[in-house]
Amino acid sequence: MQYRPFGKTGVNISTLGFGCMRLPEIQQEDGSFVVDQEKTDEMLRRAYDLGVNYFDTALFYCHSNSEIAVGKALKPIRDKVYISTKCPLERVKEPADFRKTLEESLRKLDTDYVDFYHFWGINQKAFDEKIVPMGLIEEAKKLKEEGLIRHISFSFHDKPEALKHIIDNAPEMETVLLQYNLLDRANEEMIQYAAAKGVGVVVMGPVGGGRLAAPTELVKKLGSEGLNTYELALRFVLGNPGVCCALSGMQTIDMVEKNAVVASLETPMTEKEWREVGENLEKLQKFSELYCTGCAYCQPCPKGINIPKIFQAYTYLNVYGLKDLAKNTYQGYLKDEKNPGVTSDACVNCGFCERKCPQHLKVRELLKKVEGVLGSL
Template structure:
């Protein structure tokens, strides 16, 4: 898609309200509605739902008495308190997040507040065991953990294809159960999240007349808008199809796993020239927040600094102009040319049976490509210094016993990656690249 088409489709999509298309981007007084109508709370595109939502897959961690990693409940409580105080009331979790502990930690923080002050979004994450009995048990367990008689937003988790939906939901009888739960009010809104090729997404749209999806969660950011890559569907197609059907959109990965919080020096300089006091990450949130059919945009705000920065962006929100859309499109085109793995750090592939820090390896590699520390070969400027620093930073980022050279291609991680990354192949590629640098046999 060329720049003109990008601006045209972005502007058109950002101007959708209900089923009507308008020709220009809506201004802030049209697009943003806040219950409190002040700059201390995030706005609302849909009544009662803050447009900034809390993704509960990346809660802060600490060490227990035995040195193991556990969720830092005290910090979680403080983050939830601050979020609620500023109108962030949509909390997205899953029975499988943080190795099964996210729901518990999220519930402990939220249940200290009145039930009507927060919206619960959790999932039927029946990947390992999709039987009717196990699915019902997982659903009821979520109700029990949150000490509630209803779930506000319930998702069929991570649909990968039409066949995946059929195997986990269509053929098991669980859809009839969930539809009855929605009729009884125990599920207020029923939808799904998806990581799939276009055919898989379109097949779910064909099921809308049968199931009447209340919302859908998609991966959307200014890279994935037209550069989703791999087996994933471009976000512009999904957003426009959902909007045409009047289905509200929940956004996941608006920062693409944190990748859009830190760009190249030249890209950062371009953004800072326009908004010197705003973070690089704020541009990614302004992008998704400029689309009025967005119910909420999820952010995994691990630290208070993340939450505060997002509140600064949303509490005084400025929709993107056409010129700003164009600038982000140019950055997206540049990013799409980088040899990135594209890992978002969801950790679905973890733990690796051989101890490899898969997200850590990919994060280091992708970061080195973007920030320019990627080793291109002996001919580059200050090669010896750059080589030494690169290898030292790799050892610092990923301890040696957890690096890519320990991969034996067992393939256990393959089926769990929502980005459809060929993990063993990418680990071997990175290991070969790093080994060539170590042996100084690099062939650019």
């Protein structure tokens, strides 16, 4: 296992982290779920034996049972590992709720302290309108002084410029957990920025949330024959020198062992190889007929058409050759239970999207074409 300095925290973490959001579960007769503790113990201990020292959970993972299972599995080796968990801001109605939420996690984890306590899944709005005015960073600092948390962290879901905003305005934030993989490189530049500022970077979804776990044509397209797709994906993420750790939501011992092999490579990818893969990805995108960067400047469409989402589904097919992923993404969009996707049938030709698109895409024409292809998969 390789280890990297985790920003300025003074901690060295393993380049493979265990994401405990998909632990094996058993459904009870009453329909509720419990985590399969025996399998979890085996997997987490195997990961530890292979050198993994970073374990990431959250209050609500695995039907809110992940923290309990992780706490039990890691109890005998608590002082040898780093535990990361997260505070859901919807729980925080007043500053004191931040502490209460941590205390709940400590009870569930059966530990006296959390190594990395995250503001969970924040964006610029949550930062500007809740964390700052409510004084939650001050609350986190108090918890740190009391030893209940060792480091202040955040997990992030927003545009890259929002990441810069948070890092620049909250020097107390020591580590960030963000999305980055072969299919989504939006945060690439900001990873370098965070690293330069001494903020430790952990990547969630290094194999695209499992989308790159199975063999695909992508490896061939990127000129990396001889590697499995998951291996290329993991090597690519760890090939970025700004990344400290790739968090994988492993579900079997086999996955743990395979990922650990990649994370044990001294050089998962040379700088030259890493640049080449990046360049090849860009070429694949740029020479495709639809080069949508996913910037979302075309949003909000007044009729609610999620243009970036529809184009993303098409990009999976057209650029990466990932037919099943394209189909599932488009169908998932159309059939979303809470918010069923709107198609171009609703378009009223206002032209807003085309005026805003920095790629000068003929959005309306492309939507029709793309939906035709996606609908027939």
